[in-house]
Amino acid sequence: xxxxxxxxxxxxxxxxxHQVYFQIIHETLTLLFPFVLVGTYVDFLNxxxxxxxxxxxxxxxxxxxxxxxxxxxxxxxxxxxxxxxVVAIAVxxxxxxxxxxxxxxxxxxxxxxxVFAFMIxxxxxxxxxxxxxxxxxxxxxxxxxxxxxxLALVVGLTTGWIFNRLGARSKKKDPHLMLRTSAWIRxxxxxIAITLMLFGMFSYAASFFGRTGANGLVSxxxxxxxxxxxxxxxxAVCAAFLSNGFWFLGITGSFNFSGINAGSTIQxxxxxxxxxxxxxxxNPITIHTLFDSFANIGGPGMALSLLITILLYSRNxxxxxxxxxxxxxxxxxxxxxxxxxxxVLYNPLLAIPFLLTPVASIxxxxxxxKLNFMPPTVYPxxxxxxxxxIGWLGTGGTWQALLISIINVVAGIxxxxxxxxxxxxxxxxxxxxxxNEK
Amino acid sequence: MKNRWLYWILAIFLLLAVCxxxxxxxxxxxxxxxxxxxxEMAPVIMVPGSSATQNRFDSLIAELGQEAPQHHSVLKVVxxxxxxxxxxxxxxxxxxxxxxxxxxxxxxxxxTNIDKQAVWLNTAVxxxxxxxxxxxxSALGHSNGGLILALFFERYLKQTPALRVDRFMTIATPxxxxxxxxxxxxxxxxxxxxYREGLPESLVMYSIAGTExxxxxxxxxxxxxxxxxxxxxxxxxxxxEITVTGANTAHSDLPQNKQIVSLIGQYILRENFPxxxxxxxxxx
Numbered sequence: 001x002x003x004x005x006x007x008x009x010x011x012x013x014x015x016x017x018h019q020v021y022f023q024i025i026h027e028t029l030t031l032l033f034p035f036v037l038v039g040t041y042v043d044f045l046n047x048x049x050x051x052x053x054x055x056x057x058x059x060x061x062x063x064x065x066x067x068x069x070x071x072x073x074x075x076x077x078x079x080x081x082x083x084x085x086v087v088a089i090a091v092x093x094x095x096x097x098x099x100x101x102x103x104x105x106x107x108x109x110x111x112x113x114x115v116f117a118f119m120i121x122x123x124x125x126x127x128x129x130x131x132x133x134x135x136x137x138x139x140x141x142x143x144x145x146x147x148x149x150x151l152a153l154v155v156g157l158t159t160g161w162i163f164n165r166l167g168a169r170s171k172k173k174d175p176h177l178m179l180r181t182s183a184w185i186r187x188x189x190x191x192i193a194i195t196l197m198l199f200g201m202f203s204y205a206a207s208f209f210g211r212t213g214a215n216g217l218v219s220x221x222x223x224x225x226x227x228x229x230x231x232x233x234x235x236a237v238c239a240a241f242l243s244n245g246f247w248f249l250g251i252t253g254s255f256n257f258s259g260i261n262a263g264s265t266i267q268x269x270x271x272x273x274x275x276x277x278x279x280x281x282x283n284p285i286t287i288h289t290l291f292d293s294f295a296n297i298g299g300p301g302m303a304l305s306l307l308i309t310i311l312l313y314s315r316n317x318x319x320x321x322x323x324x325x326x327x328x329x330x331x332x333x334x335x336x337x338x339x340x341x342x343x344v345l346y347n348p349l350l351a352i353p354f355l356l357t358p359v360a361s362i363x364x365x366x367x368x369x370k371l372n373f374m375p376p377t378v379y380p381x382x383x384x385x386x387x388x389x390i391g392w393l394g395t396g397g398t399w400q401a402l403l404i405s406i407i408n409v410v411a412g413i414x415x416x417x418x419x420x421x422x423x424x425x426x427x428x429x430x431x432x433x434x435x436n437e438k
Numbered sequence: 439m440k441n442r443w444l445y446w447i448l449a450i451f452l453l454l455a456v457c458x459x460x461x462x463x464x465x466x467x468x469x470x471x472x473x474x475x476x477x478e479m480a481p482v483i484m485v486p487g488s489s490a491t492q493n494r495f496d497s498l499i500a501e502l503g504q505e506a507p508q509h510h511s512v513l514k515v516v517x518x519x520x521x522x523x524x525x526x527x528x529x530x531x532x533x534x535x536x537x538x539x540x541x542x543x544x545x546x547x548x549x550t551n552i553d554k555q556a557v558w559l560n561t562a563v564x565x566x567x568x569x570x571x572x573x574x575x576s577a578l579g580h581s582n583g584g585l586i587l588a589l590f591f592e593r594y595l596k597q598t599p600a601l602r603v604d605r606f607m608t609i610a611t612p613x614x615x616x617x618x619x620x621x622x623x624x625x626x627x628x629x630x631x632x633y634r635e636g637l638p639e640s641l642v643m644y645s646i647a648g649t650e651x652x653x654x655x656x657x658x659x660x661x662x663x664x665x666x667x668x669x670x671x672x673x674x675x676x677x678x679e680i681t682v683t684g685a686n687t688a689h690s691d692l693p694q695n696k697q698i699v700s701l702i703g704q705y706i707l708r709e710n711f712p713x714x715x716x717x718x719x720x721x722x
Contacts, residue, residue: 058467059459273472379468386456393464 010426013349021099021157028094028153033341035090037325039083040337044329046076048384055332055382084336085141088148092118092156099160106163109188114159117199118152125207146336159195166191240291240358244300268378278375278395285369289376293394294408295361297387299335301354302361304387305412307338313417315424332384349423353416360415361408374400479572480604481529482510482706484539485559487581488547492516492526494580495539497694498702505699507709508535515540515566517558523565535707538566549615549626552582556589563590564598574602576706580693581658584611584645585626588669591641592633605706607644609692612658613665620661627665634669641674644705646698648687657689 048056050073056062063069096114100107122140143151264283272278283289298304307330310316310323322341330338342350368374377394385393388409391401486494492514499512511530515538517523529536540562542555567573579587588611591603615624623631647663648655660681670677686695703709 055460059456059463269471273468276472379464379471381464385460389457389460393460396468397461397464 006422009349009352009422013426024095024098024157024160025153027098028091028156029340031094032087032090033322033337035083036087036340037337039080039087040326040329040334042076042079043084043336044332044334044384046073046080047334048332050076051383053382055385058382084145086144087146088144088152089115089118091149091152092159095153095156096159096163099157100163103164105187106191109184109192110159110163113163113192113195114156117159117195118148118155120196120199121151121155121203121206122148123203123207125204128207146340155199162195162198163191166194237359237362240295240362241355244355244358265378268376269380272378272396278378278398281376281378284376285366286376289369290362290365291358293377293390294365294405295358296333297361297390297405297409297412298330299333299387300339300358302357302409302412303330303335303338305357305409306342306350306354306416308409309413309416309420310342313424314420316427319420319423331386331388333387334384349419349426350416353412353419357412357415360411364408364411365404368400368404374398374404377401476574476602477572479534479536479570480574480576481536481538481566481570481572482576482578483563483587484537484578485580485583485586486539486541486545487579487583488551489545490541490580490583491545492539492541494541495537495693498699499537501694501696501699502703502707505703508707509533510707511536513538515562516543517541517562518543521558521561523562529570547582549629552585552589552626553629555586556594559586559590560594560597563601567598567601573600574604576605577603577607578702578706579606579608579611581610581612581689584608585613585630588613588630588637589633591638592630592636595638596636603638603641605642605644607646607702607706608666609646609698610648610655610658610663610689611645611666612662613669614659614662616657616659616662618653618659618661627668630669634673637670637673639674641670642676643670643674644678644680644701645670646680646682646692646701648682648689648692648695648698650683650687655687655689655692 048054049062050069051057052063066072092114093111097107097111100110119139122143124137124140127136127138142148264286265288268278268281268283268286268289271281295302298307307323307327310319311327314320314323319342322338326335326338326341329335369376374391375395375398377391379394379396381390381393388405389402391405392398395401484495484498486492499510502510509530511528511533513525513527513529513536515523515525517540529538540559542558544551544554577587577591579585587606587608591606595601595603613630614622614627617624645663645666647660649660650656653660664679667677667679680701682692682695682697682701684697686692692698
């Protein structure tokens with residue numbers, strides 16, 4: 001049984017790896033990794049040290065002793081917003097570029113068209129409708145960050161596909177094509193016009209449905225179904241599944257649960273403040289106490305577990321490199337580089353544990369809360385608090401919560417381990433094949 | 439091998455370097471949250487009963503002044519029938535628990551008047567907040583003053599959502615007017631009962647009854663004071679009934695009754711009164 005399952009997974013993995021578009025996604029993310037890594041460290045510094053509510057700033061009072069704190073903070077905000085804030089534009093350019101790389105005639109044109117098409121898709125529909133005095137942004141800036149990556153890949157690949165279909169299929173290779181203005185225009189004007197108009201129509205249609213553009217349409221639908229619930233455990237599991245599924249597709253951040261049970265979270269906090277202890281808070285089980293505090297350690301998909309598993313067991317050189325470079329920010333729950341570099345995103349083999357680990361954590365946490373082993377997390381923690389400490393600090397320093405966090409991480413490692421070992425085996429067998437061929 | 443030990447020591451050192459300050463910050467953050475938003479100033483708002491003037495609590499305040507270790511300044515507020523407010527007295531600059539006596543130009547008895555007085559109380563409190571910027575207070579009502587305060591809490595407190603009531607004490611307040619019955623419900627009681635869900639959940643409440651004999655303090659029936667439980671019990675955080683007997687327990691003497699003065703000090707002011715509850719040694 002296990003053998004057959006392993007076989008299936010191996011086959012599926014190699015099948016996916018041989019798909020052209022899958023390869024393109026993989027290469028896009030690989031090429032992007034150095035930028036993402038820089039961006040992640042900038043993000044980490046900005047979030048943890050230079051934000052007013054940053055974890056390291058809070059515990060070491062950096063603000064009080066570091067000269068030029070405000071200047072550095074502004075400098076890092078600038079870097080953060082202009083690297084991480086527009087990363088999806090790079091994704092769409094790369095995806096279209098790689099999709100059309102075999103054809104020098106329209107390679108550049110396709111990449112540029114994709115960038116325009118992506119901006120079209122992120123046009124803010126309410127900019128047209130709004131007549132009041134308040135300024136509305138022309139573009140949905142939030143969708144240009146990591147949460148726009150999925151849309152960026154779709155737009156990039158679609159543009160590439162259109163160009164591959166419609167672009168000039170000249171047999172003659174002409175390296176100076178770009179210098180010959182008339183030819184360049186003649187070859188490219190049709191696919192450029194068609195692509196831009198097509199995405200324009202999509203974007204316009206999407207703006208009728210929601211104010212958040214095409215990206216918001218996808219996540220908005222799912223968020224709706226969570227606004228009202230009685231079966232919190234079930235919803236938490238679904239939320240984890242969906243949220244991580246979206247991470248997997250690259251739609252991050254747009255999925256924000258914090259507002260949904262803000263009411264019960266405030267009730268818990270009020271109770272704890274009045275009684276001086278989080279024990280017996282009125283709403284022990286919420287998305288916040290289950291998912292945010294205990295099932296997101298290190299980042300989506302219990303990234304800390306994945307990281308530890310790779311560092312200890314993986315023989316994959318790439319995995320090792322990514323894990324080592326991402327270790328430090330991941331401890332503080334800043335984990336874009338890990339998730340893009342591995343790539344957990346779009347890696348079918350890691351998809352399974354990536355979706356399963358948070359669910360396991362939620363179940364463990366739920367049992368602990370139901371059995372009254374630990375109090376719920378009620379106190380607010382600073383942003384970029386190390387995932388492992390969120391439970392401990394959120395409950396006001398109860399050791400039971402720390403223990404549950406550690407158990408969750410260990411459980412995560414146990415779930416990731418078989419898949420990392422499988423990856424090791426695939427790698428070694430592939431190396432064997434290559435050696436045999438020689 | 440040596441290297442490995444070094445790594446472990448470094449790891450443990452880093453762990454402590456993060457966890458200890460994190461824990462310290464967490465503690466101080468929780469303390470900060472606990473005090474968050476509460477202003478230093480928390481006045482005690484006193485409302486006298488019907489037919490009583492702004493000077494009704496003077497003897498009580500004098501008694502409290504003798505007993506209380508801290509000095510409390512007194513502000514007297516009279517609300518005119520047109521909603522205008524006149525004041526006398528001042529709140530000292532460093533006084534965080536001043537007494538504010540709110541009385542009404544129309545201080546007549548009867549449900550319609552009490553309904554109006556609750557509205558006037560609301561206007562007065564709103565004005566006081568805009569001047570003194572407090573966001574929590576304790577309240578003391580004597581006789582019908584308790585009804586006015588209770589109505590204010592039930593119906594009008596939500597107009598100022600940031601305002602919290604810490605503790606509330608009523609002295610001989612006839613929640614069922616002057617009815618001695620244990621079954622008959624007066625219209626005043628019905629109104630208080632119907633709006634009881636408006637009471638703030640965090641309210642800590644003390645209802646004091648005085649008795650000269652087994653049925654009343656001479657004016658207000660014991661059974662009427664007892665009706666408080668139908669309004670407050672299980673609607674607020676805690677509800678305590680206290681019955682005071684002995685010397686000076688006639689209705690109008692109650693505010694300056696020694697026992698009640700010490701109860702006010704204990705529960706409303708929360709100060710250490712000398713010889714608390716020790717009535718036997720201070721016979722007059």
